Amino acid sequence: MSTRYDIAIVGSGPAGLSAALNAKIRGKNFIIFGSDDLSNKLIKAKQIDNYLGFPNVSGIELKNSFVNHLNKMDINITNEKINNIYAMGDYYALMANDQVYEASTIILASGVNFGKPFKGEEEFLGKGVGYCATCDAALYKNKIVAVIAQNKKDESEANFLSTVASKVYYIPMYKEEISVNKDIEVVKDIPLKITGVNKADQLVLKNTNLDIDGVFILRDSISPAHLVPGLSVKNNHVEVDNNMKTNLDGCFAAGDIVGQPHQYIKAAGEGNIAALSACSYLDSKD
Ligand code: FAD
Structure with missing residues (x-):
């Protein structure tokens, strides 16, 4: 039987990492999906001046600080892309390339793609x-x-x-x-x-x-409506309340995926809230 995680976090940018940190501190059994580079939008930034406590750092420097923090907290990133997530009633099934993961709650922190879909992309989705x-x-x-x-x-x-x-x-x-x-x-x-x-x-x-x-x-991230069928999405951003809760029970979202401003510290703050909300949700079920 496969492991049923308390929380599955999709995305290893500042939102997902901050969610993982707080899930760890709360003692939850969680998994975080993403990549060793953490986030392209992090490593590509030449100079960052608005991340509290890190004046004038490059994206790579900030990424290295994040990696140190993850190592100190013994948090490992699972290098997998999640292609679809299905609500199964009391849990979610997350489909990776050749594996299915299960989790009681999910935190979507997969960022956002800039730019419009190609002409014909949506029309022929699933048809080539x-x-x-x-x-x-x-x-x-x-x-x-x-x-x-x-x-x-x-x-x-x-x-x-x-x-x-x-x-x-x-x-x-x-x-x-x-x-x-x-x-x-x-x-x-x-x-x-x-x-x-x-x-x-x-x-x-x-x-x-x-x-x-x-x-x-x-692309870096899949459109949220395609990733999680049934998710409420407006202008390509996931709709959430102040607790980062989406319209689906047990599904939370944080960072660029929920809207502007697209900024590191806002993403990290929302990741924190999403994780605490997921923990409260889990605790209320015990
Ligand atoms: P992201 O950082 O986009 O991370 C999402 C992660 O999820 C990525 O690792 C991605 O690969 C992963 N992922 C996506 N889909 C899946 C999936 N299906 N399965 C598994 N993993 C998945 N902001 C500032 O505040 N200050 C700045 O100076 C600044 N400079 C910037 C410079 C550049 C060049 C760019 C591009 C952006 C800059 N930003 C800056 C904006 C900032 O990068 C974003 O707001 C921030 O990275 C958002 O964090 P996030 O965690 O929401 O998403």
Whole structure:
């Protein structure tokens, strides 16, 4: 039987980390999902002047301080992307690539994506457009697939896809050096829209068009409505009350995902509230 955690925290930015810290202090059995880099929005900041107690630090310096704090508190991040979360009554099922996790409460701290979806993305979602290449790779056996990738870490998803698909186009949206399998065709161009009749069959880029059977769009975070069906979302932000409680029982949210201002210290403060609210909710059930 799999472990049923008290709290599952999705996201390892300041909101998720602060939630984890407070869950630890409250003695809850929790798991936090994210990455070793903690947050791209943290490591990419050149200079931060508004985080109390850390004048004039770089994002990397602040990240290192967060890592020290996590180590001192013996908090480990589970390096997994959660693709979907389902409310199961008295618990939540969190779907990672090839594993399902269970938790009595969840804290959504997965940040927010700037920018609008590509034209055609929402129309063809589930009809040739997907967000998790490793989950859906089997659907594209011997087919032609494009991967639009926001981060270098997405290269592994494209590599996996290339073992199944007949052709993979890789469209990197980042500046680092690309190192994907040699049978993957790297296309350095700007995606504009996805077109098709009943399903996606073409990816239109600024300088070329690609005939495809499917396209995966790999971003830092998945839109909250897609991540948790039934979640109340307004203008791409999760709706919460003052206790960071969402419309779903046992589901809390914190940080950029719940709205502006998009700032580190606001995210950390909300992570704290979300964790304490999750603890109160759990204690009320005992
Ligand atoms: P994030 O920091 O975005 O963290 C979310 C985390 O969740 C990421 O690790 C992501 O990979 C992970 N995640 C997402 N989806 C999933 C999933 N499905 N499964 C598992 N993990 C997932 N703010 C300031 O206050 N001061 C500044 O000086 C400042 N400078 C900035 C500079 C830059 C270049 C940028 C981009 C942002 C800056 N910000 C600044 C804003 C700040 O970065 C954000 O407000 C803050 O990072 C939000 O924290 P968060 O925890 O809500 O989300």
